[in-house]
Amino acid sequence: MFSDNKGPWGSPPGSGGGDPPSGDEPAGPWGEPPKRRNRPDPVSSLDEFLQRSRGRFGGGGSGGGLGFGGGPSGSLIFWAVVAVASLWLLVTVFHRIAPEERGVVTRFGRYSHTLSPGVGLTLPAPIDRVQKLNVEEIRNIDIGSAAEETLMLTGDQNIIDIAYQVRWLIRDPEQFLYELAEPEETIRQVAESSMRQIVAQVTLQDAMGVKRGDIESRVQEEMQQTLDGYQSGIAIQGVAIKQADPPAAVNDAFKEVNAAQQKAQSYINNANAYALQLRQKAQGDATAFDKVYEQYKLAPGVTKRRMYYETMERILQNVDKTIVETPGVTTYLPLSEIRRSTPRTGGQ
Amino acid sequence: MDAARRHPVASLLIGFLLLMMIFSSISIVPETRQGIITRFGKPVRIINRYKDGAEIGQVGAGIAFRIPFVERVDWIDKRVRDIEMDKQQVLSTDQLRLEVDAFARYRVVDPLRMYIRARSTDQFEQTLAPILGSQLRNELGKRPFASLLSPEREGVMGNIRQGLDRVARQYGAEIIDVRIKKADLPDGTPLQSAFDRMRTARQQEARSIEATGLKKAQIIRAEADAEAANTYAAAFGKDPEFYNFYRAMQSYETTFLGVNGNKPAQTNIILSPNDEYLKEFTGR
Numbered sequence: 001m002f003s004d005n006k007g008p009w010g011s012p013p014g015s016g017g018g019d020p021p022s023g024d025e026p027a028g029p030w031g032e033p034p035k036r037r038n039r040p041d042p043v044s045s046l047d048e049f050l051q052r053s054r055g056r057f058g059g060g061g062s063g064g065g066l067g068f069g070g071g072p073s074g075s076l077i078f079w080a081v082v083a084v085a086s087l088w089l090l091v092t093v094f095h096r097i098a099p100e101e102r103g104v105v106t107r108f109g110r111y112s113h114t115l116s117p118g119v120g121l122t123l124p125a126p127i128d129r130v131q132k133l134n135v136e137e138i139r140n141i142d143i144g145s146a147a148e149e150t151l152m153l154t155g156d157q158n159i160i161d162i163a164y165q166v167r168w169l170i171r172d173p174e175q176f177l178y179e180l181a182e183p184e185e186t187i188r189q190v191a192e193s194s195m196r197q198i199v200a201q202v203t204l205q206d207a208m209g210v211k212r213g214d215i216e217s218r219v220q221e222e223m224q225q226t227l228d229g230y231q232s233g234i235a236i237q238g239v240a241i242k243q244a245d246p247p248a249a250v251n252d253a254f255k256e257v258n259a260a261q262q263k264a265q266s267y268i269n270n271a272n273a274y275a276l277q278l279r280q281k282a283q284g285d286a287t288a289f290d291k292v293y294e295q296y297k298l299a300p301g302v303t304k305r306r307m308y309y310e311t312m313e314r315i316l317q318n319v320d321k322t323i324v325e326t327p328g329v330t331t332y333l334p335l336s337e338i339r340r341s342t343p344r345t346g347g348q
Numbered sequence: 349m350d351a352a353r354r355h356p357v358a359s360l361l362i363g364f365l366l367l368m369m370i371f372s373s374i375s376i377v378p379e380t381r382q383g384i385i386t387r388f389g390k391p392v393r394i395i396n397r398y399k400d401g402a403e404i405g406q407v408g409a410g411i412a413f414r415i416p417f418v419e420r421v422d423w424i425d426k427r428v429r430d431i432e433m434d435k436q437q438v439l440s441t442d443q444l445r446l447e448v449d450a451f452a453r454y455r456v457v458d459p460l461r462m463y464i465r466a467r468s469t470d471q472f473e474q475t476l477a478p479i480l481g482s483q484l485r486n487e488l489g490k491r492p493f494a495s496l497l498s499p500e501r502e503g504v505m506g507n508i509r510q511g512l513d514r515v516a517r518q519y520g521a522e523i524i525d526v527r528i529k530k531a532d533l534p535d536g537t538p539l540q541s542a543f544d545r546m547r548t549a550r551q552q553e554a555r556s557i558e559a560t561g562l563k564k565a566q567i568i569r570a571e572a573d574a575e576a577a578n579t580y581a582a583a584f585g586k587d588p589e590f591y592n593f594y595r596a597m598q599s600y601e602t603t604f605l606g607v608n609g610n611k612p613a614q615t616n617i618i619l620s621p622n623d624e625y626l627k628e629f630t631g632r
Contacts, residue, residue: 109378110410151532157494158546159533178379181429189430189451193527200531204546229525230428230453249543253550260554264561271565275572282576286583289594296590304593311597312625315604319615323626 092125100136102173105129111174133173138237141166141188143195151247152196158204161247164216166191166223167237175233187227187234194222195239208244216241372416379409381423382459388418391460398426398457424459424469428524431473433480437534444493445538449530452480452512458520465519472519476512480526483511496531 096119097103103115105122106129115122115130122128144150144163151159168187170176180186198218202211219239227234246254296303375395377383383395396408414421431452438446454476456462456469466472487508488496496504505526513523533539584591604615619626 106379106409108409108411109376110408111379153531153533157542159539159542179427181425181427186428186430186453189529190527193451193529196528196531226525226527232428246546247543250546250550253547253554256554257550257557260557260561264557264564267558267561267565268568271568271572275568275575278572278576279579282579286579289583289591290586292594293587293590296587296594300590304590307594307597309625311600315600316617316625319604319617322616322618324618324620 089124092128093121093123095120095122095130095132097132100134101132102135103130103132104173104177106131111178114173131173131177133170133176135170135173138167138169141168141184141191143188143191144243146243149247152199154199154204154207155201156203159247159250160199160204160207161243161245162195162199162207162241163243164191164195164219164239164241166239168234169237170233171235172233175231177233179231179233183232183234186230186232187223187236190223190226191219191239194219194226198222204246208246212241212244369416373413375412375414375421377409377412380425380427382408382426382456383412383421383423384459384463385412385414386420386422387415391463392419394459395421396426397459398455400457422463424456424462426456428453428455429469429473430454431476431480433477433484435530436481436484438485438488438496440489440491440493440496442492445534446488446493446496447530447532447534448484448488448528450480450484450508450526450528452476452509452526453524454516454521455524456520457522461518461520472521475519476516479515480508480512483508484528487511 095103095115097115097117099117101117103120105112105115105120107123107127112128120130122130142163142165144161146163149161150163152162154160166187176183195215198215199207202215207215216239220236223239224236227236245251375383377396379396382397384391385393385395395412399408412421431454433450433452435447435449438448440446462469462472466475487504491504505528509523509526512526516523533542584595604617
């Protein structure tokens with residue numbers, strides 16, 4: 001920026017822009033070139049220069065008059081210089097700071113003050129410089145992604161593949177500009193380091209499941225503490241774990257656990273269904289028996305007979321029947337014979 | 349005046365030289381840097397030196413003067429910078445390997461010493477990186493693997509920071525902190541065996557979950573069986589004889605007629621006239 005010693009002094013429009021024409025005619029129209037050049041302060045020189053010129057032109061009217069003898073081209077150059085200079089002033093003196101911005105002003109490199117939103121006035125450019133920083137914008141840093149694995153050791157010496165995002169913003173623009181050499185890189189490193197530190201204190205199961213939120217807030221806290229130690233002027237807004245999975249190499253085994261859980265559940269469901277069915281049936285049967293038994297007890301003999309005949313009726317009306325007079329005859333008939341003969345006998 | 353008019357080229361040259369002198373006697377010192385002014389190589393003073401707790405913009409930065417051509421300004425960064433270390437393999441006391449990647453943050457507090465000892469911060473960083481590595485190996489090598497993962501690590505880092513700080517002080521730098529960025533199992537056998545361990549652990553878990561499921565299912569079934577038996581016994585126990593008859597009737601129906609629309613195989617029944625059912629049929 002200002003490392004070149006000549007830097008800021010070389011650019012003021014008063015001397016720098018005005019030099020070339022006088023260089024062509026060194027002794028002529030500018031009167032006393034060496035003296036003017038010796039003047040150290042470009043601002044006052046510029047002001048005087050402008051005043052003098054205004055005076056001249058107000059009186060003289062045409063560009064050719066009053067010692068400003070460079071001819072028509074000289075006056076043109078002069079006006080060009082004036083235009084450039086005023087534009088320069090306009091641009092570098094007024095600074096529009098948007099509501100989300102802060103303008104950090106440095107005077108000859110030294111921090112002077114910070115401009116709040118609105119229009120801020122400063123000295124022209126080589127003296128005052130304004131760096132605008134957005135202090136409201138939340139910036140993101142992503143570490144790890146679905147595409148590549150970011151492996152970390154957990155407290156139970158397992159390995160987890162984790163991807164997360166850090167959201168941060170500039171809290172203190174001056175500190176942010178002057179205290180850290182590489183702010184973004186620093187945040188990234190601190191994030192990685194903090195995440196590993198915290199993940200190394202929990203188990204794999206916790207990291208994948210229930211303790212995610214807890215890890216996020218602890219990492220945020222740890223990061224903020226570390227960054228405050230650097231006086232970085234950075235506020236960590238949040239840490240979000242986007243993904244916390246077992247590494248691809250062992251993913252199948254983890255899926256097996258899942259499958260086993262499903263299987264176990266289905267065993268239990270089946271057993272429950274069986275149990276429910278059995279219970280209902282038992283109750284149904286028992287109730288039915290009770291009902292019948294109640295009736296039976298009123299008239300045991302009759303009921304029993306009635307039930308017997310009814311049942312027999314139902315059975316025998318639907319099956320083929322053979323009535324054999326003498327017991328034992330069937331033994332001489334092959335089964336197929338009986339079967340063939342049944343239609344005939346069935347008619348009886 | 350007349351002289352200037354008479355020798356325009358010479359006066360221009362002199363003017364230019366004067367301007368150069370003025371420009372080169374002024375230095376703009378930004379907030380982010382500390383300057384060491386040396387006169388013919390001998391350090392004479394320091395500008396914008398870091399002071400702990402100093403407010404930004406109070407002192408130091410801004411315009412500084414020096415004698416042109418005689419004094420020279422060298423710049424040293426004033427901000428917090430970082431030393432990055434290459435990955436190091438660390439062997440824990442229980443002979444487990446760990447690949448460690450760490451970084452240190454430092455700030456130059458004595459730019460003159462830094463300038464004399466190391467010339468530039470880059471040089472300093474290069475010098476300190478291997479020292480950080482060896483510090484790390486030494487400290488972590490004194491501990492078992494498990495403690496490298498535990499909160500105890502904080503204390504380890506404190507020790508490393510102090511050790512490194514002692515070295516850094518000689519260069520006029522202050523180590524703010526040392527942090528482990530990565531601590532991983534090295535690729536190859538250690539990582540693979542860790543994966544294998546994880547895999548077998550999961551498989552074991554899967555089996556045990558399945559077995560537990562089966563066990564639960566069995567218990568549920570057995571309980572249901574028991575309950576059903578109880579229900580039956582309570583009902584049927586009132587009259588075992590009648591139950592026998594009643595159940596036989598049901599059983600015949602099921603066997604010969606089928607249940608729920610299930611037709612049994614074609615049945616032939618051979619009846620004897622002496623049969624209980626046909627007793628009345630014969631008219632006896």
